[in-house]
Amino acid sequence: MESEVKLIDDQGKRLDGRKVDELRDIKIEAGVLHRADGSCYLEWGGNKVLVAVYGPREAVPRHTQNPLKAIVNAKYNMAAFSVEERKRPGPDRRSREISKVISEALEKVILIEQFPRASIDVAIEVLDAEAGTRVAGLTAAGVALADAGIPMKDIPVGCAAGKIAGQVVMDLGKEEDNQGEADLPIAISPRTDEILLLQMDGHLTLEEFEKAFDYAVKGCHIVSEIQKKAILDKYESVLEVE
């Protein structure tokens, strides 16, 4: 299959001028919503994501409660206006899948044993989408959870890698995602490098997979530093009042 546009030019630059191992611009702000227990606004390239965290609170309906630990309910939702062609609002197959994998990723880092019978609700709203929304949402959720004061083993972080025009690259953009050969979003716990989420779309050889995986992990660590800075920026100001 021949793509109409050249995803990587002769100088090795991508469509938006990035190198193969370069991330899009990321901006994170913690604590943006007043009525939520914790919140975060994130811009990752053209992605705009808003996350609100509520809880821990008693899980309802009652039969979903676990007497030994809290349940984590992440709800990923794409706004109707987040994509070029209006998306039919409401949950669909894709958003249910993403909600499930993000919930399971967050469960691994939150100290859920401290809150038996409770639920921790994470609402992820994608306001503007441009490839890699699930890792953007998960990254924002990590900051929002920390902002809510929820005990965690680590702040989870996600990043994607993929293959375009025969080359393995970090953090796919919109055209790259649509016309590329493979997409590999992962989420890790950056302190221990444990994998929290790993999905793959497309085809990669084993060598390509390993290279893409390394890129994604490298990207996660860069994003992790931005996350930590966002939280500290928000709360270090409280020390400077005097």
Added chain:
Amino acid sequence: MENRERKIVIPSQILGDLISQQAGRGTFVENGKIISEKLGILNMKSNYVNVVPLKGRYDAVVGDFVIGIVQEALSSGWLVDINAPYPALLHVNEVPWDIEFGDTEKYLNHGDSIMAKVLQVDESKKLQITLNDRNLYKIKGGHIIDVEPSKVPRIIGKKASMIGLIKKYTRCRIFVGQNGRIWIDGDMEGIEKVLQAVYKIENEAVSFGLTNRIEELLKKDAKDVR
């Protein structure tokens, strides 16, 4: 104040190791390292590394005085919201009135506020509260405001110095629940002042010399001091 230096820590931050220190509240241990589990302020007390949370739900401790709002009247007690992740049970045996079975609604109903004491917290975090203690009763009149539960110690102050100060200058009756609910009763002007002071404390909770600044704030246009 043990150390003048205050430091914000975030989850996953390594705070020390088990060789010279011990893990306190808000921390966990992995591979001999003490690691913070939540967003908070680092606090070292006699070899223990603690993280005092900046935000988060009220973590009920037995003996705490709290302000609760009745959610539901059951046949042999009430379910009360005390700002914790779970509703607390107030059993008919734990109130000072003599209640016949099924008559609970006559005494406390949905929406009523009470001052209560945490009686019991069990392993699965089931909460029980009681009204059988001095100065505990159903709240009639006044206002209830919500603050961050982690800021309550600052609002009360060392040996209740801060709250004593506010009471002195505003002539309001105030009860501070450990769960972050504060009950205020007095004239409008006084309440306004209490609110100003409390929100100032909440915003500047981690800074030094706060008591003096609050006193200045209250002294301004204070007409009569009790």
